[in-house]
Amino acid sequence: MPTNTSEICNYDFSLSEPKWQKLWDDAKTFKSEFNASKPKCYVLEMFMYPSGKVHIGHVRNYTLGDIVARFQRARGYAVLHPVGWDAFGLPAENAALKNKSHPKKWTRENIAAMKSQIKTLGFSYDWSREFATCDPQYYQFQQKLFLAMYEKGLIYRKESEVNWDPVDQCVLANEQVIDGRGWRSGALVEKRKLPQWFMKITNYAEELLNDLEKLDGWPEKVRLMQKNWIGKSEGCTIKFKTTSRTHEYLDVFTTRPDTIFGATFLALSPNHPISISLAKNDPQIAAFLEEHKKGCVAEEFIEKQEKYGIATGIEVQHPFLDKKLPVYIANFVLMNYGTGAIFATPAHDERDYAFAIKYGLPIIQTVSSDGPLPYTGDGTLINSEFLNGMDTTVAKREIVDKLCKMGAGERKIFYKLRDWGISRQRYWGCPIPVVHCKKCGVVPLRTEDLPIPLPDDVEFDKQGNPLDHHPTWRHTSCPLCRGEATRETDTLDTFVDSSWYFLRFCVDDPANPDLLFPRDITSWMPVDQYIGGIEHAILHLLYARFFTGALADCGFIKIREPFKNLFTQGMVCSVTYQRKNGEWLFPNEVRRNSNGEFETIDDGEEIIVGRIEKMSKSKKNVVDPDEIIKNYGADTLRLFIVSDTPPEKDFYWSDEGLIGCWRFINRLWRLLLSAKSCGICAAECSDQINVDILGHDVLETYKSFQRTIKNITVALESRSMNLAVAHLRDCVNYLYARGDDFEKNKAVFSVIFRDFIVLLSPIAPHICEESWSMLGFEKFVSNSSWPTYDEKYLVASAITLPVQVNGKLRGSVIISAQEIPEIVFEKALALEGVRKAIGDLSIKNKIYVEGKIVNFVAV
């Protein structure tokens, strides 16, 4: 890759790009203004965590958003396109520890550094709305929202078994535990009991699930992932009478009440109250529970657990048969789902089957099937008394009705979704506005006591939460009794910060200390186009949906769904290089030797060229956006990042591809220079082009360009940026070949060039401004309107029609658009290839699809 591009550079981006960025800034070009006479369009990219450096993944995300924002602006929308920082979080604390610095300092410096990087990409942001979630002006409102939701009963505190990350010394939400490990540290998560703050997201399970159907602007995949995560199952509880003296009844939950006659035993979770109470008097059960507890933490049990259990000696009465069923404690029954107890039907459930085989329990088939047991599908009931002969769906309804009438069961719905644990035992987050009073207990602060600022003077030399060690901050008075009280030292999960930032962006002046959500907020909401990575499909997007509904219920806002359209872009990937000893290498430490093999530059060691993987620092397969911008300019990078690969798919970085885009930018510049020297300019433009007097060739060019306008418009509407780029390239190639016509048809080509510049401007805005100005157009191309096209010019006068015989291509004829079928067939039959293919066969059928194809069926 040439690093010194000055010699081959005929378009000087290094002058042009900063110039236009400054002019846009000075003119406040991208300041969003709500305008009731225009349709609104809120374009938002998931805001950035200030890690310190912008990476290519950011560039892809924000370029996609900027193209949408600029395109919609040109099409006449009032566009809101804000930018901000997701600035609280653990890495700031870790970095502070490492560098003996302060999280605030680290965060602020990173924001400053990343902001200057982002600015060099020329995004059309309204910077006046910028904020960071660690701004007291932002989090004070979050504290206010907390109090309102607390009052509404949507937040509660509970002693709870939590996911404890032993490395980060922090509690994790269920969503942050991946394969039993912390999502950030990768450490094996332990179970601990701690008092925790929760948000009642489960109150919204049904709404969050049902509204997914309305979100037709979301990828099906994301909706499905959320649906599975919410995990609704409909069924019923059944009350079994037991032989135990201490526990008269045992409630179980099932989605298959139809299989009740196949029940041969019951199973309790080891954490079930009955299990625990039995353990007090039964050392064997106590030992079993202890062993299970240990097993839960060990890795191999998370991977693949064998089913095992222990008999309790208790039996229950079958609700319909004169029969007693034994009760077991089984490791595969979860306490935090359903009632923590099940009835087992080995014939129709894989887990029950495995358990029954292991402990020699009976297996009774109650749904007929051709295949082997266990059979979990639907079918006709057998061995089931009054249900015999019914279909499973009918039988379900019938049996539940009967249980309800008997008072032995009720219809019930359970969800996999759990309440959201929002407590974090960490310093760098939003303080929870609550105090602990010896007399009054947990007391929320009053709104007038806000904000509770995070103290700056903390020390990180001790284990755990620095707020706990602060000499004064904790000590305060109780808002109720004025007595001595201590502040809550847990801070809020940073996912709370990102659950409503999109609402705050709607506020004209985010630094305004008084207004939370002024009246114009609902004018901008919902977000019309949200863009971000698929990795947030569940966590962030589910929390944000919940928060929006909850804030509506608290009376703050009127909308319930925050994101109308969602686009999830793919990852940016690149090849990896490794030494034989496994050490990763940067691309610039590697070269190809004369045999075409890869070797290190410094010692010539042979290199393993690894898989193409997501760019990451640890694998060293990263490219630095700063370097690219320095050598090729922002327009080249923006163009490249949306070329070729559809935005939802993974993008494979290649230096050659980047250089191809660089060549395109320069080729375009040469085209514009030659156009200018032919007299193409603003003054020659006329919106009244008389198409009727154009010569044949120019008319064809004009029509072809009309199609280009349509193609690019359609491509950008459907977010197919790669297709838009292909059509732009096509158009440049086409115009290049018609250079000789420019001078003779200045009016037509001036209009074409003007419109072309607008078409390219969302993707490569700087060179477009430069050429806009060079050709004498006024103001900014960034402020001009999107070109329109007329469908009537899209119809070609002559069509090349493919001709098939028995579905195989045998030639083609040129016909006029309105040709009658008889003439078309006549012309087609005259083709030598067609005659040859038909030969001695007789024509059975003739098909002519207007303007598309001719097919002769011959046998």
Add this chain to the structure above:
RNA sequence: GCCCGUGUGGCGGAAUGGUAGACGCAGCAGACUUAAAAUCUGCAGCCUUUUUUGGGCGUGGGGGUUCGAGUCCCUCCACGGGCACCA
């Protein structure tokens, strides 16, 4: 295990059931140049001496629907992702 998605040249990828491979990368040839780079102009799925304006094959495999299938249906395979004892 369950659910979802994807499979097209050397590569990234185009294609409302209607000429498969647009556009680009890499490649090849020519022009310009002392030369190289850059640039410009062409060629380019595979097989096949009917010197080719011919023929055959071709969108993961097999089958089906259709005048016609990359596209729709069935089935198998491979890869990727999500969930994972959720009763």
